[in-house]
Amino acid sequence: MSKLKLPAVNHEKPVKLTIELPGTVHSNLIAYAEAISRETGQPAPDPAKIIAPMIERFMATDRAFRRIQKNKVPLRERNL
Template sequence: MTKLKLADLAEARPVRLTIELPASVHHDLEAYGRVLAVDGAQPVPPTRLIAPMLERFMATDRAFRRYRTKTD
């Protein structure tokens, strides 16, 4: 199995957003969801990937973390 940065898709109370993505990003999200599917399971839909990916990105952005600790 490929080791991906995104593994745990915890459930949380959602906030509805409407966004537009380039087609290439949408296709990549679909491919990522297929990779996350285990043993023939249904692929993870792109809508379930976006929030955890953004969360992971912000958690690993050192400059953003420094800014947040100064302003919180």
């Protein structure tokens, strides 16, 4: 069995966002949650709970984004 790219769902304090997703993306989130369940033997997580770890993983592996973040001036040092 292949390893999924998404690790276990972290239960940090959430920030609530309201988003709209295409139906196919929602269906794929449900399928991914079911795949996590089969791989871990745990109940399937709520599809909404796996969006944040997916985005986090995507940003962590995006080289261009990491390069931008590395060269970014911290907010407190900016002239606002």
